[in-house]
Amino acid sequence: MESGRSLDSAIAALDRALRAVFAPARASRPVPGPAAEAGTPLPEAERRASAALMRVNHAGELAAQALYHGQAAIARAPATRALLNAAARAESDHLAWCETRLQELGARPSLLNPLWYAGSFAVGAAAALWGDRASLGFVAETERQVERHLDGHLGRVPPADVRSRAILEAMRAEEVAHGATATAAGGVSLPEPVRTLMRYTARVMTGTAYWV
Numbered sequence: 001m002e003s004g005r006s007l008d009s010a011i012a013a014l015d016r017a018l019r020a021v022f023a024p025a026r027a028s029r030p031v032p033g034p035a036a037e038a039g040t041p042l043p044e045a046e047r048r049a050s051a052a053l054m055r056v057n058h059a060g061e062l063a064a065q066a067l068y069h070g071q072a073a074i075a076r077a078p079a080t081r082a083l084l085n086a087a088a089r090a091e092s093d094h095l096a097w098c099e100t101r102l103q104e105l106g107a108r109p110s111l112l113n114p115l116w117y118a119g120s121f122a123v124g125a126a127a128a129l130w131g132d133r134a135s136l137g138f139v140a141e142t143e144r145q146v147e148r149h150l151d152g153h154l155g156r157v158p159p160a161d162v163r164s165r166a167i168l169e170a171m172r173a174e175e176v177a178h179g180a181t182a183t184a185a186g187g188v189s190l191p192e193p194v195r196t197l198m199r200y201t202a203r204v205m206t207g208t209a210y211w212v
Helices: 002-022 044-074 078-104 113-128 132-156 162-184 192-209
Strands: none
Touching: 002 113, 044 078, 044 113, 044 132, 044 162, 044 192, 078 132, 078 162, 113 132, 113 192, 132 162, 132 192
C-alpha cells in the first residue's frame, strides 16, 4: 500500500513537472494591466529590454512552482502541504502572466527552463527534509529575495511598458503575502550562510535567463 502511494505521488510530481515546463501556462485570473493592443508599440530597444526582463521573471516563476512542488512532496503536515500547494497555484498564474507578456513582446521563454525546474524541485525537496518549520522559513526567505528582485526590475522596466509594470507590481504584492503567510504558519529564520547561498544561486539563474 505504501509503495502504491509513493508511485502515485511520483507520477503526480512528474505530471506537474511536464505541465509546468512544456504545456502552455493557464491563468485563473486576467493578466494585470491594460491590454497590449491598447498602448503604443514600444520602440525596438525598449521591447528587447522588457522581453529580457520578462524572460527572467518567467524563469523565476517556473522555479518558484518547482520549489513549492518539491516542498509539498516532502511536507509532513497536511496544513503545510496545503499552504505550499496554494502558493504554487498562485505562482502558476504569475507564470501564465509572464508567458502571455513574452508572447505579446514577440519573445521566447528561457531555453533552460527544464533545468530551472529540475534544480528548483530538488532544492525544494531538500529544504523540506529539514522539517516543516524550516521549509516554511525557506518560503519566507525566498519571497523576501523575490520581492527585492522585483523591486529591481520595476526600476529597470521601460516607463512606457505599463503592461509589464502592472504584472510585476501584482506579482510583488502576492509574493509579499506568500512570505507573510509562511512566517505566520511557523516558518523559522534561516541561517545567514543559507540565505547567502540562495542569493548567489538566484543570481546565476536570473543572469543566465536574461540571455538564454
